[in-house]
Amino acid sequence: MSLKNGITNFLDSRYDMETAGGFLKKQLGKRLPPHTGWLHVFGSLSLFLFISQTITGILLLMYYRPTPDEAHKSIQFITAEVHFGWLYRQVHAWGASLMILMVVLHMIRTYFCGAYKKPRELTWVTGVFIFIVTITFGFTGYLLPWNQISFWATTVGTESANKVPYIGGWLRYFIRGGDVVTGETLSRFFVVHVIILPWLLTGLLVVHLFLMRATNLATLEPVDEEKPLEPKYGIPFFPVHVCKESVVVMLMIAVLVTLAVVSPWEIGEPANPLLTPEHIKPEWYFLPSYQLLKYFEGPYGAFMGIIACSVPFALLLFWPFLDRSKYRHPRQRPVAVSVGLIGLVGALILGTLGHFSETNQTFFGQRYHIDHYGRPHRLEGGVQSETVPGADSAHAPSGDAKPSH
Amino acid sequence: MSREDAPKSFNRRGFLEWIIAACSAITAAAMVVPGLLYLWPAAKGGKAEDVEVKGGENLKPGEHSTVQVRGKAVIVRRDPGGLAAYSAVCTHLGCLVKWDAGKEQFLCPCHAAVFNARGQVVSGPAPAPLPEYKVKDVGGKVYVST
Numbered sequence: 347m348s349l350k351n352g353i354t355n356f357l358d359s360r361y362d363m364e365t366a367g368g369f370l371k372k373q374l375g376k377r378l379p380p381h382t383g384w385l386h387v388f389g390s391l392s393l394f395l396f397i398s399q400t401i402t403g404i405l406l407l408m409y410y411r412p413t414p415d416e417a418h419k420s421i422q423f424i425t426a427e428v429h430f431g432w433l434y435r436q437v438h439a440w441g442a443s444l445m446i447l448m449v450v451l452h453m454i455r456t457y458f459c460g461a462y463k464k465p466r467e468l469t470w471v472t473g474v475f476i477f478i479v480t481i482t483f484g485f486t487g488y489l490l491p492w493n494q495i496s497f498w499a500t501t502v503g504t505e506s507a508n509k510v511p512y513i514g515g516w517l518r519y520f521i522r523g524g525d526v527v528t529g530e531t532l533s534r535f536f537v538v539h540v541i542i543l544p545w546l547l548t549g550l551l552v553v554h555l556f557l558m559r560a561t562n563l564a565t566l567e568p569v570d571e572e573k574p575l576e577p578k579y580g581i582p583f584f585p586v587h588v589c590k591e592s593v594v595v596m597l598m599i600a601v602l603v604t605l606a607v608v609s610p611w612e613i614g615e616p617a618n619p620l621l622t623p624e625h626i627k628p629e630w631y632f633l634p635s636y637q638l639l640k641y642f643e644g645p646y647g648a649f650m651g652i653i654a655c656s657v658p659f660a661l662l663l664f665w666p667f668l669d670r671s672k673y674r675h676p677r678q679r680p681v682a683v684s685v686g687l688i689g690l691v692g693a694l695i696l697g698t699l700g701h702f703s704e705t706n707q708t709f710f711g712q713r714y715h716i717d718h719y720g721r722p723h724r725l726e727g728g729v730q731s732e733t734v735p736g737a738d739s740a741h742a743p744s745g746d747a748k749p750s751h
Numbered sequence: 752m753s754r755e756d757a758p759k760s761f762n763r764r765g766f767l768e769w770i771i772a773a774c775s776a777i778t779a780a781a782m783v784v785p786g787l788l789y790l791w792p793a794a795k796g797g798k799a800e801d802v803e804v805k806g807g808e809n810l811k812p813g814e815h816s817t818v819q820v821r822g823k824a825v826i827v828r829r830d831p832g833g834l835a836a837y838s839a840v841c842t843h844l845g846c847l848v849k850w851d852a853g854k855e856q857f858l859c860p861c862h863a864a865v866f867n868a869r870g871q872v873v874s875g876p877a878p879a880p881l882p883e884y885k886v887k888d889v890g891g892k893v894y895v896s897t
């Protein structure tokens with residue numbers, strides 16, 4: 347008896363292997379709608395990046411120490427001494443940004459294809475929670491290197507919690523584990539980053555993928571008029587779609603390693619709670635909210651700002667129940683497509699203003715100071731001047747303002 | 752007649768099931784409450800008292816120093832008229848302001864809030880003045896009250 351037969355016999359005599367095999371075969375051979383193509387790989391890429399973050403994260407954990415005294419040093423040790431430590435740190439740091447980007451692209455694809463409509467509303471809702479969890483991963487992970495930028499970006503970010511009416515002070519105290527960002531905050535963020543969020547995301551993904559399989563991918567036909575897929579028209583999940591996924595995963599690995607080599611993340615100066623550096627900005631995925639908050643000032647401003655930043659998320663969450671039209675094809679959904687485009691363009695504009703705010707830039711040979719709100723002010727003769735004409739002196743930068751990257 | 756159909760035993764069973772469900776709910780609640788309280792940050796540092804500013808005795812007129820008083824950053828300066836202490840935490844989003852001795856203003860590096868020598872907002876997005884701390888000089892040593 348060969349080894350293979352031995353194992354088969356062992357399993358067959360104990361479990362219902364026929365049902366298990368049938369299930370596997372059905373899942374692999376599943377037919378996907380005929381328009382399933384390269385735009386349908388962003389979900390798989392997000393999943394791949396989550397697996398990559400888990401593996402590189404676990405590797406980083408072997409040497410990382412979550413205390414104010416040791417965090418920064420341990421990351422220096424990882425990059426300088428540990429074999430391939432630099433690679434795993436860079437792939438984790440770049441993977442974070444790319445994972446968020448892939449989740450966003452995946453949402454854009456499903457939004458414009460109307461895939462969130464009946465019967466897939468809950469698949470979309472779990473997706474919005476996955477998006478929020480992914481962003482929270484980024485926010486909590488960012489503090490872990492305990493450098494000046496991460497310390498102060500976290501100080502400013504958690505301070506926004508204070509602007510929530512009535513409970514803001516408690517909320518900030520709870521998130522920080524005290525009045526200010528300290529080692530208590532680092533502990534909290536660490537536990538959330540490496541234990542709570544990974545399991546939460548795993549659970550959400552299981553539900554999301556189960557729902558995706560249970561309802562199959564959406565076609566472009568209107569709600570309640572989707573015809574069951576005839577086997578010869580559908581695209582077999584295996585091998586056709588799996589091959590596409592393998593190609594993009596290999597490309598993604600190439601992108602990750604290339605970015606790690608040509609554009610490494612810096613370790614930065616260790617955190618100093620007594621000195622705020624110039625030009626602290628959040629990561630790119632927070633720039634739209636960061637910039638939006640700036641336009642809300644005055645007594646009720648902060649509160650209105652929090653509302654303005656939450657409305658897009660609430661809209662996303664409830665969108666399948668707000669958009670009642672039964673069409674899926676983008677050409678038949680002028681309202682939903684316009685709302686989506688306005689949201690996207692708005693986020694891009696705010697993000698760009700946030701990126702350039704409080705820096706000096708040269709456009710067509712003329713130096714400009716871009717103020718807090720993103721308005722440009724001409725600088726005379728390209729020479730750095732103490733007070734900026736047109737702006738009140740408060741907006742004058744001290745020293746030469748460099749873009750944050 | 753099976754046990755399930757018997758009205759009498761059904762009532763007794765139903766009652767027992769109800770009791771067990773209620774007890775399970777209470778047990779679950781009793782386990783969750785201490786867990787939630789555990790997460791609430793334990794206060795550190797004890798009662799309010801005077802904290803000595805390290806190096807305060809070396810502070811000459813016109814000089815200032817940023818120090819940590821019970822974890823919070825405070826700027827202590829010696830003006831011609833005496834000592835002054837203000838919270839260094841910008842009331843906008845929590846960056847630390849710097850004292851500009853030339854302009855006699857506090858400047859915030861984050862979104863350019865400006866406060867005057869008494870902590871009042873001059874310009875920028877800060878919604879409130881910088882809180883003032885009581886500060887005193889006892890035999891050359893400088894103390895800040897929290």
Ligand code: HEM
Pocket residue numbers: 396399400401402403404406407410421435438439441442443445446480481483484487488489490491539540544611
């Ligand atoms: C799932 C398991 C994960 C584990 C165990 C983990 C663990 C870690 C550890 C130990 C660090 C500190 C080392 C360092 O800063 O380089 C870190 C940093 C970080 N993590 Fe994760 N992580 C995980 C997933 C994620 C995900 C899904 C994201 C984002 C989508 C993410 C984003 C970040 C970021 C932005 C940093 C800071 C990177 C840097 O500046 O070096 N992590 N993570």
Ligand code: FES
Pocket residue numbers: 841842843844845846859860861862863864875876877
């Ligand atoms: S934190 Fe000081 S101006 Fe925003």
